[in-house]
Amino acid sequence: MEKKTCKVAVVGCGVISKAYMKSIREFFSVLEIVACTDLDVERMNATAEEYGIKAMTMDEILADPEIEIVFNLTNPAAHYPITKQLLEAGKNVWSEKMIAVDLEQGKELVKIAEAHNVRLGVAPDTFLGGAIQTARYIVDKGLIGKPLTFTASISRDYGVFGEILPHLRKKGGSILFDMGGYYLTALANLFGPVREVSAFTATNEPERKGSRLDNDMKFFEEPYTVEVSNMVAASLKYDCGVIGTLHMNSDCLYTETTGITVFGTEGILYMPDPNRFGGEVKLQKLQSEPIVFPLTHGYQKNSRGIGAAEMAWSMLKGRLHRANMYLAQNVFETAHAIETASAEKRVVTLESTFERPAALPEGYIDNGFWGPMSEASLAL
Ligand SMILES: NC(=O)c1ccc[n+]([C@@H]2O[C@H](COP(=O)([O-])OP(=O)(O)OC[C@H]3O[C@@H](n4cnc5c(N)ncnc54)[C@H](O)[C@@H]3O)[C@@H](O)[C@H]2O)c1
Numbered sequence: 001m002e003k004k005t006c007k008v009a010v011v012g013c014g015v016i017s018k019a020y021m022k023s024i025r026e027f028f029s030v031l032e033i034v035a036c037t038d039l040d041v042e043r044m045n046a047t048a049e050e051y052g053i054k055a056m057t058m059d060e061i062l063a064d065p066e067i068e069i070v071f072n073l074t075n076p077a078a079h080y081p082i083t084k085q086l087l088e089a090g091k092n093v094w095s096e097k098m099i100a101v102d103l104e105q106g107k108e109l110v111k112i113a114e115a116h117n118v119r120l121g122v123a124p125d126t127f128l129g130g131a132i133q134t135a136r137y138i139v140d141k142g143l144i145g146k147p148l149t150f151t152a153s154i155s156r157d158y159g160v161f162g163e164i165l166p167h168l169r170k171k172g173g174s175i176l177f178d179m180g181g182y183y184l185t186a187l188a189n190l191f192g193p194v195r196e197v198s199a200f201t202a203t204n205e206p207e208r209k210g211s212r213l214d215n216d217m218k219f220f221e222e223p224y225t226v227e228v229s230n231m232v233a234a235s236l237k238y239d240c241g242v243i244g245t246l247h248m249n250s251d252c253l254y255t256e257t258t259g260i261t262v263f264g265t266e267g268i269l270y271m272p273d274p275n276r277f278g279g280e281v282k283l284q285k286l287q288s289e290p291i292v293f294p295l296t297h298g299y300q301k302n303s304r305g306i307g308a309a310e311m312a313w314s315m316l317k318g319r320l321h322r323a324n325m326y327l328a329q330n331v332f333e334t335a336h337a338i339e340t341a342s343a344e345k346r347v348v349t350l351e352s353t354f355e356r357p358a359a360l361p362e363g364y365i366d367n368g369f370w371g372p373m374s375e376a377s378l379a380l
Contacts, residue, residue: 006092006312009035009061011082012073013047015165016096019304020071021051027299028309030316031069037061058082062089069094069119069312076172080105083120087112092119092315094308097181099328101172103336107352110325119314121321122328124182125307127189128360129277130300135262136359137296138269138283139190145266147191150244152183152260155252158230163212163219168250174228175250176201176335179275183246184331185323186260186274191238192356193330197337198347199234204251234338239353246338277303298364310360326354 008024008031010017017036024031035054038044048055061067062085070086072079072095080100086093087109099106099122113120126132139147158168158175167173174180188194206226210219232248244262258273270290272279278300284290299306307323314321330352337348 004316005030005032006068006315007066008033008069008071008308009037009056009064009067010047010071010073011037011058011061011086012071012075012078012096013038013040013043014073014075016304017047017071017073019302020073020308021047023303024305024309027303028305028312030309030312031305033071035061035064035067058085062086062091068092068315069308071308072096075167076101076177077167077170080109083109084112087116087118087120090116090118092121092311094121094311095123097123097328098172098177098332098335099325100332101177103333106329106332110329113325119311119321120325120328121307121311121323122325123307123323124185124275125304125310125323126182126274126277127185128299128306128310128322129303130295130297130364131272131277131279131281132186132189132274133297133299133360134281134293134295135186135269135271136189137362138267138281138293139262139264140359143267143283143285144262144264144269147240147242147262147264147269150187150242150260150262151247152187152244153247154179154183154256154258155247155249156256157252157254158226158250159208159211160254162226162250163210163224166224169224169226169228171227174230175248176229176232176338179250180232180246180248180335181331182274183260184334185327186271187236187238187244188327188331188354189357190262191240191242193239193353194236194334194337194350195239196237196347196349197234197334197341199232199338199341201229201233201339201342202231203229204231229339229342232338234341236334277301277306295364296362297360300364320357322357322360324354324357326352327357330354 262269270282282290311321
């Protein structure tokens with residue numbers, strides 16, 4: 001088979017673009033980033049110079065037949081219009097989370113990708129990392145028996161984050177749509193689609209004043225509004241019968257508390273922060289202490305871009321990629337259903353569905369002299 005790489009252009013040269021640039025160059029040579037664009041021309045030019053790639057306009061990217069995949073790394077509000085434009089121009093798209101802001105926009109993007117026969121992959125891709133794939137191994141091998149229930153929880157201080165990144169306090173950027181993506185996607189990888197949701201959400205202290213002293217105190221004492229929920233307590237029921245609770249609080253102390261615990265008939269699985277690729281996975285069996293389970297899979301360090309690399313591999317091999325739009329749309333619909341259930345005081349039934357993506361092949365070291373194996377390494 002002839003070696004092939006997919007040429008990539010990046011739209012949005014902000015904070016997260018640097019993580020993509022670094023790890024794709026380090027791990028994923030199936031992807032070759034050749035160009036970038038941004039509304040902020042200075043930022044675009046600086047990125048192009050730093051990484052030795054071309055600064056292009058959006059129209060030039062759309063017109064360039066060599067560019068097969070475009071990364072949409074813009075802020076959530078820009079995901080829908082940019083992804084739509086790219087898909088309609090026949091480009092395969094990798095989008096940062098979530099797929100869109102409004103529920104109908106997500107549905108529409110899925111239809112457009114289908115109609116144009118192009119790929120749409122959506123972050124987060126941490127579920128392809130070593131820790132969550134090991135959790136998946138534990139569940140699939142029956143080591144906790146039949147999974148019955150789970151608790152998933154995160155608390156964070158968006159008072160600090162939200163002042164630096166204002167999109168976190170606007171529609172589409174709440175803890176539910178921002179961090180929620182990691183939790184709901186990790187759970188989707190274990191249990192498949194969510195079917196029913198009930199929930200309460202609320203906003204503590206919506207009217208605030210800036211506390212940051214940087215930028216010549218530009219934001220200090222400036223009034224702003226938290227436009228989204230910062231408290232979430234939800235109950236989720238999966239098609240497979242698993243039920244569980246999701247707790248989120250973005251008005252908490254700075255120190256994060258994170259994690260997912262899955263309770264099965266024959267064991268308990270403790271998962272680390274699903275926003276990370278690695279971390280300790282623990283298994284507790286009857287009348288035993290929890291033990292740290294050796295990670296069965298690779299990509300245990302920051303491997304942002306693994307989802308896009310796997311999408312490129314899937315394009316070469318002619319199969320559906322793992323971080324696909326169907327999974328993403330169910331995650332997105334779940335987040336919306338949580339808000340709807342709370343607002344309308346009812347249980348919400350979801351429409352979307354997807355097939356649980358296959359686990360990645362086991363193994364975390366390449367074969368040295370004999371060369372890395374394609375899918376286990378994903379890299380070459
Ligand atoms: N910052 C993080 O740690 C982090 C981590 C994981 C995921 N993400 C996700 O990545 C995405 C981007 O986040 P970020 O932190 O890099 O934001 P950012 O604000 O640092 O960067 C976004 C960039 O997109 C550009 N942009 C916005 N609209 C555009 C348009 N229409 N055309 C071209 N460029 C446009 C902006 O000018 C900006 O440079 C978000 O969806 C976020 O949820 C961020």
